[in-house]
Amino acid sequence: MLKARTGILLGEHKREMAIRTLGMRARRMGAESVGAYLSVLAQSPDSAEWHDFVNAFTINHTAFFREQHHFEILKKFVRTRSKPISIWCAAASTGEEPYSLAMTLREALPAAQGQCRVWATDIDTQAIARARKGVYTLERVKDIPEELLKKYFLRGTAAKAGLVRVKPILRDMIDFEPLNLLDPRWPVDGKFDAIFCRNTMIYFDRDTQSVLLDRFAPLLKKDGLLFAGHSENFTYLTKRFKLQGQTVYTAVG
Structure with a gap:
């Protein structure tokens, strides 16, 4: 079932x-x-x-700036793109990844605020609810550089000591929505510069992986990127994507 x-x-x-x-x-x-x-x-x-x-x-193993090299690639990539910039985080979990994406966009394109959006989806409704709140323990944000922590998070006091909350300037860049990737229709409006679907496909069989990759491909803008998890390899699953870098793919055609 x-x-x-x-x-x-x-x-x-x-x-x-x-x-x-x-x-x-x-x-x-x-x-x-x-x-x-x-x-x-x-x-x-x-x-x-x-x-x-x-x-x-569902498994919600995630972290801020997990697989750091992807965010360095994204930062350079979006600087070459025309505006507006749109990114889909297809396995948003409890929000660490989409907030990392939003921080990367703001740091890469400080003059393009209001022109960058992140669509963050996950099948786990409880995880999405937590992501919307944007509240984390200090332990969860310990790997975020101090400069970014001060810039994009509010520290709790009194009863909220030991917690941080994402600032509205970051939260307002993201649209959180529950979504089952197996749904026959996705509520997608337009195409994306990049799709992050990391450490999720490993829980699907090869046929399901192939179907999803074929659905992702037409949703990318020209030369858009698909980011996969460190243990995921799509090279032999579909002809719709080609490997461009370490677990980074671009659509063919």
Whole structure:
């Protein structure tokens, strides 16, 4: 059910975790068994429990400026592009990546404020809700350069000590939205200079990866870039993209 709905493929090594998670969800729903719980899900594909079920299996391992070389490439790349600049962060998780993208855009193009947008999506509705709030512990932002931390974050005081909040100048650059990449239609308005879909395709089978790559390609502007995760290789999956740098691709044709 999870794979059919989301494309997420759980390996055998996650079998025990899946059993525990299903048991927990079944108990919370008051279902007599896991089988009964799955039957309820099958009969209610648009229910709130479906979202909670999917959220329980998503992985939100992320960090600010993760895979730093991508942001250096992006900074140089956007300086060569005509305005406006539009970037899609297709696996936004709890917001660290899209906020890193927004900081990169502001630092690269200080005179182009208001002409740079980030569309940040994720299938995990709880993660997107956290991303919208833009509140993080000091531990989560420890790798952000102090100059950027002062420039783009507010430090909490009193009861909020130990927390930081993203400033509106950064938050207002980003449109957060829940999205299942397997949805037959994406609410896309226009094309993108770059698409970040990093460390997500590894959870899909090869057929699903190929389908998504074929859907990404026409959404990129001419010479636009697709950024992949460090363990992802799309070279043999599709003819729609060619490798341009370390886990960076450009559309063909």
